[in-house]
Amino acid sequence: MKNFRNQFPVTSQYIYLNTAATGLLSEDVFDYRQDQNLDFLTQASMFRDHKANLLAEVREALASFYHADANKIALTPSFSYGFNILLDGLAKNTKVLLLEGDYPSINLPVEARDFDIVYAAINENLEENIKKAVEKYQPEIFVFSVVQYVSGIKIDLDFLKELKENYPELLIVGDGTQYCGTETFNFKESGIDILGASAYKWLNAGFGNAFFLFKDHAAEKIYPKTIGFGSNIGKYKQTENALIGKFEPGHLDTSNIGSIKQAILLQEKIGVELIEEQVKKLSVKAKKAFEKLNLLAPDVVNRKTHSSLFNIKGSDELFIFLTNKGVICSQRGGGIRVSFHYYNTEDEIEKLITLIKNFSK
Known part of the structure; x- marks a missing residue:
C-alpha cells in the first residue's frame, strides 16, 4: 500500500x-487530464469526434465497479447538479424523510421546494430513529448521506436492505460522496434505489464529475423536465425520454468525466x-x-x-x-x-x- x-x-x-x-x-488522473487538454489543443473538433464513446466507457466502468446497469447511470458535473434535477422530477407535496443536520447539499434543495418534509435524528440510534420515522410518517422518499459529513456516522447498509424489504414502495436515495471509494459496494444487491456521488473525494477523481446509479423502478417515480440536445445522443441514451438523458441535457467536460474511469482503474489496480x-x-x-x-x-x-x-x-x-x-x-x-x-x-x-x-x- x-x-x-x-x-x-x-x-x-x-x-x-x-x-x-x-x-x-493521483498522478494517473493528473496525467490523463493533461493528455486530454493537449489533445484538445492540437485536435480541436477532431478531439470531440475521437471521444464519442467516452461517456459510454465511463458508464461501463462504473457499472462493473459498483454492479449496476450502464444504461441506468447518469453522469453530471456534481452531485448537487444531478440532485436538483432529480428533485424537480418529483411531484409537489411529495412526503420526504430527511436527517436533521445532514449535508446542506441534500437538505437545502429539498427544503427549498414544496415538499412535505419530516425528519429523523442523527445519533447513536440512527437506524432506529429512521425506522420509527418511516413507521410514523409513511414518507414516499427517504434521502440521506451514507456517511455523515460532520460526525462520520455511517448508516448500516444491511438496515437499508431490511427497510426496503419492509417498505418496497419507499424510494431510498443515498448520497455516497463521503462513501464511494472506501469499500466494495454492490448496488444491485443494496437497499438503495438511487445512489449519487461527487467523485472528487474518496474516489480521487478530481473536480467536475459525479454520477447517479438508478434501479429499474426509479424511472417510474421521477419525471425530470430537463432536456437538451445531449439528452438522447450517445450509447445508452437513444431511447426517447430516457431517464439518464434528462440528467445530461448538454455537453459534459470529457476530461473531468473521463477522470472517473481513470480513478476507478487505479483503485482496481491497487485492489x-x-x-x-x-x-x-x-x-x-x-x-x-x-x-x-x-x-x-x-x-x-x-x-x-x-x-x-x-x-x-x-x-x-x-x-x-x-x-x-x-x-x-x-x-x-x-x-x-x-x-x-x-x-x-x-x-x-x-x-x-x-x-x-x-x-x-
Missing part, C-alpha cells in the same frame, strides 16, 4: 487527513478489497486512540462500526497548532474533522495523537 503513496505527492509533504473535504489527485481493509484498519485504530483521549462524542463512541471520518474535540488553537505542524484537516461542527483514506498510515495516526498530547501539556 505504501508504494501507492507515490501516486499522491501531497503525502510526502503533509499529514493529509482531509479527504472528507477534498480527495487527493478494492485492500483499500477497504486499509481504511477499516485505520478507522479502528483511530477510534480507539481518540476514545482514550475522550475526543469523541458519545454518539460515535457507542456505535459498533464507524467510517474513517472523525470529528474530534478541539479548539481553534489546536486546529492552528496542527495546521502549523503540517496536519491538513478541517473545522466542522464545533470540532476538528480528520479523515483517513488508504494512502494514510498507522504511523500518521500515532503522530497526530502525539501532537494532540503535546499541545495539551
